[in-house]
Amino acid sequence: MNETIRELLTRVGGLPVAVSELEDGADLYAAGLSSFASVQLMLAIEEAFDIEFPDNLLNRKSFASISAIEETVSRILKAREAA
Amino acid sequence: MDMQVSFLDRLFDAGLLIETGVDGLYGRSGQFEDVIAAFERLIDKVGGADGAEAMRFPPGMNREFFETSGYMKSFPQLAGTVxxxxxxxxxxxxxxxxxxxxxxxxxxxxxxxxxLTPAACYPLYPTVARRGRLPKTGGLYELQSYCFRHEPSKDPARQQLFRMREYVCMGTEQHVTDFRQRWMDRGVEMMKSVGLDVTIDVANDPFFGRAGKMLANNQRDQNLKFELLIPITSTAKPTACMSFNYHQDAFGTKWGLYLEDGSTAHTACVGFGLERIALALFHTHGLDVKTWPENARAVLWG
Structure with a gap:
């Protein structure tokens, strides 16, 4: 999952730095992720993992770092398994 | 909805708004315009000493600037092209x-x-950017324009062509957020002085689609937008009559607005929805201005 997220971030994130150089916990907004790019990232992740972010997870926090994205996606996948 | 329709019908019956056959597209009577003119004089009185540079643009803007603004990313459903x-x-x-x-x-x-211009300040940013770096004191501008938003509605407070009066401030983060706070305080005082009951609340723009939900949440999380709300057609959902927006350095980056030291300018704008304010006055004080409370009349026409 980490690799897929990094791939998508490279493709749609528009970051001025190389994604490979970012730590999992690095603040993506500080690294230059714009709010519009975060929306594109959200849509790309939904497509890649075949999930839909519920409204309450559509916020800056969910996309603040690679590990935050991993955690959010895992939560959604887990909730789907449980359902 | 019923309250909206009945208020709209009363405005038509009183001749204050003039029906055109299109929801949200209305003529205005001389009396309606007189209220707007009086309120604009009040705005001048409160903000005049700040020394803002006044500019007036027609309600249409250069399509190239509109494209650069990114409006279609966020509000494609509201845009009107000629x-x-x-x-x-x-x-x-x-x-x-x-x-x-x-x-x-x-x-x-x-x-x-x-x-069609979606907000009075849109033509301003490229205009200021063309001038080169901002002076040390930053920039302060005053605008007013008819604006278009494609959202047909029976709610008289949601018109498709309406006037927005704006102050726009460019400078450092501290400078523009102070400006925004000052106008939040002034806005409350102004509305109180004409007998309007107001609240201020954090808000978000009507971004399009699910992606827009995220932009809206981000905007709220960062307290980027506040609105001054007045009950017009609903007390449960009062209407935004002023908005106070901090754009961070988003417009500065987009348009290339720089301060004297070369850093990117932060910007903020404060908007008055002139028709909405007039409607709030008519709704609160009645459709006949002669019967409005003496102190409100004195502030507006004294």
């Missing part, structure tokens, strides 16, 4: 034929270089 007939004489004949039989004659209209 299209014209650009064909030959033969095309003209088919156009007339099309109209005669009631077919869709608009499908061959071509986009012009003009887009």
């Amino acid at each position: 299209h014209s007939f650009c064909g030959s004489e033969l095309d003209h004949m088919s156009l007339l034929k099309c109209m005669e039989v009631g077919d869709d004659w608009t499908k061959d209209q071509q986009a012009t270089d003009i887009v």
